[in-house]
Amino acid sequence: xxxxxxxxxxxxxxxxxxxxxxxxxxxxxQMPTNxxxxxxxxxxxxxxxxxxxxxxxxxxxxIVLGCHPADCHYIGGNYRARRRIALLKLVLDQYGFDPKxxxxxxxxxxxxxxxxxxxxxxxxxxxxxxxxxxKEVKH
Amino acid sequence: MSFFDRFRKxxxxxxxxxxxxxxxxxxxxxxxxxCKTKTPESIxxxxxxxxxxxxxxxxxxxxxxxxxxxxxxAACGGCDVSLLDTNERxxxxxxxxxxxxxxxxxxxxxxxxxxxxDGSITVAIISGAxxxxxxxxxxxxxxxxxxxxxSYGSCACFGGSPALANLVAGGSKELLDYxxxxxxxxxSFQADYHPDAPVMPQTSYAAPEGELTLPVIYDRVKTLDQxxxxxxxxxxxxxxxxxxxxxxxxxxxxxxxxxPLPPKGTQIGVTTSSLCxxxxxxxxxxxxxxxxxxxxxDVDPDLxxxxxxILCLGPAxxxxxxxxxxxAGQPCRGCYGPTKAVQEHGASALxxxxxxxxxxxxxxxIGEDKIMDIMSTIKDPLGYFYAFTMAKSLxxxxxxxxxxx
Numbered sequence: 001x002x003x004x005x006x007x008x009x010x011x012x013x014x015x016x017x018x019x020x021x022x023x024x025x026x027x028x029x030q031m032p033t034n035x036x037x038x039x040x041x042x043x044x045x046x047x048x049x050x051x052x053x054x055x056x057x058x059x060x061x062x063i064v065l066g067c068h069p070a071d072c073h074y075i076g077g078n079y080r081a082r083r084r085i086a087l088l089k090l091v092l093d094q095y096g097f098d099p100k101x102x103x104x105x106x107x108x109x110x111x112x113x114x115x116x117x118x119x120x121x122x123x124x125x126x127x128x129x130x131x132x133x134x135k136e137v138k139h
Numbered sequence: 140m141s142f143f144d145r146f147r148k149x150x151x152x153x154x155x156x157x158x159x160x161x162x163x164x165x166x167x168x169x170x171x172x173x174c175k176t177k178t179p180e181s182i183x184x185x186x187x188x189x190x191x192x193x194x195x196x197x198x199x200x201x202x203x204x205x206x207x208x209x210x211x212x213a214a215c216g217g218c219d220v221s222l223l224d225t226n227e228r229x230x231x232x233x234x235x236x237x238x239x240x241x242x243x244x245x246x247x248x249x250x251x252x253x254x255x256x257d258g259s260i261t262v263a264i265i266s267g268a269x270x271x272x273x274x275x276x277x278x279x280x281x282x283x284x285x286x287x288x289x290s291y292g293s294c295a296c297f298g299g300s301p302a303l304a305n306l307v308a309g310g311s312k313e314l315l316d317y318x319x320x321x322x323x324x325x326x327s328f329q330a331d332y333h334p335d336a337p338v339m340p341q342t343s344y345a346a347p348e349g350e351l352t353l354p355v356i357y358d359r360v361k362t363l364d365q366x367x368x369x370x371x372x373x374x375x376x377x378x379x380x381x382x383x384x385x386x387x388x389x390x391x392x393x394x395x396x397x398x399p400l401p402p403k404g405t406q407i408g409v410t411t412s413s414l415c416x417x418x419x420x421x422x423x424x425x426x427x428x429x430x431x432x433x434x435x436x437d438v439d440p441d442l443x444x445x446x447x448x449i450l451c452l453g454p455a456x457x458x459x460x461x462x463x464x465x466x467a468g469q470p471c472r473g474c475y476g477p478t479k480a481v482q483e484h485g486a487s488a489l490x491x492x493x494x495x496x497x498x499x500x501x502x503x504x505i506g507e508d509k510i511m512d513i514m515s516t517i518k519d520p521l522g523y524f525y526a527f528t529m530a531k532s533l534x535x536x537x538x539x540x541x542x543x544x
Contacts, residue, residue, distance in 0.1 A: 004346060007491050013400065016243045024321075037503055042433065045510060047486065047490060048486040048490055049482065049483040049486040049487070049533070050479065052483060052532070052533040052534055053533050054534075056533040056534050069501030069504070069505075070501045070502075070504075072312050076498055079502050080387050080493070081496045082507060082510050083493040083510060083513070083514060084490055084494070084496070086493075086507065086510045086513075086514040087489050087492070087493045087514045087520055088486075088489060089511070089518070090511075090514060090515065090520050090521075091520050091521045091524070092486070094306070094519070094520065094521035094522075094537075095521065095534055095537055095538060096305070096308060096538040096539050096540055097538060097540055104507060109471050111376045118196065128505040131539045131541075133538035133539065134534065134536075134538055136538075137536050137538060
């Protein structure tokens, strides 16, 4: 049997994390290829509906990456985002998902290495957890 | 006056103007007037005025009556009561239409409906979600026999409270086991009378007189439009009394005067904006620091409930109910469902509520655990935000994963 390759959706904010991901690519840092990046203007643009839709369409994990606190391009976007994601984590927990499937991380434009480390870690976590439990139930 | 104050004032005036235009075109709706009022007494007076529509429904048409079928699926019966709540106009409904089926009031049976020709019922109004095989059978039968099908009430439109049972991971088996074995009253009954094997309801039983059957309960509650094709939606728990009058008038106008019906899929009785637009309370745009239940505080009759720390789903819920609950000091629970722009009512409410938590002074240095502690003050977010719309949400079932609840 082939090894389980998770599908991960990564939401990156335009000003920090997307640039960080770009930096990781330019520097040719090695990392798994299981994630698909969606660029948003801010981490606060990530509506909880996006995350739920990703899960309902079969994503094994969702990670939201934004600027560090106090470093948001729009002053306070990431403060909103972290509250929403925290509440969303509680909702996912109630649905019965392992809360580790949803992650929020801060990656700045210069932190290509942190991006690599975060993504590798997250892919490993999801590989450990296995495929999304939604695959087994008809929904 | 700050920049934002000017903006707010403008916004408040807009719906009144829109409402005035609307009332000139169709029947009068007084919700715009409600928006302007301030004191609780005047709010109440205006609200009573809004509920009294006068003689809306026409009498018996010259060329016979339309046929009306009303059915309840998985519902509490509140929707049927709301139909009866049209007061003396219920008599006019009788003049205007032949009610061929209405389990709560009229003696029409399933076999009478089955004998009718296809499409011979003008309007079928169904309240309640699709919970078991009987609900599904009746929904399909009425769809076949009627020309217009209306999904009436929150349970039929969004799943309502019955759909919260979709969060039981074990499905119908776990539900039945719980109800017939684990609830204190049934567990002691089973222990006293059936100690060897508990007696459970059977879907078919061979009695000496013949086979007896019961409907099969499904694992998942569905909405009406997930089961059959639906023409119109009337959300609400229950919908406003005047909505049913407006709706029936529209059908009668169509049948006898050729007035075109609204396009298929229209939600009847909702506004284009959120409930906050209809709610007369003053919005201060403060922040939630502590969550309170209405019984824990002396609710200010004039101030926005969110400003008082009461979780109100008004910002995420579509208007149309004339803010019945918030005027009475109770928070909106979201029975009218999401606004047109969003699919997920729960996620929309979650976003709105989470954004009201203030940014802390040390927000730049605290970790996610601290934020988690703050947000954990909301108890049962899934049940609260999806109280009425579970069957329409993106993730419709609970899963069972190690590490999850």
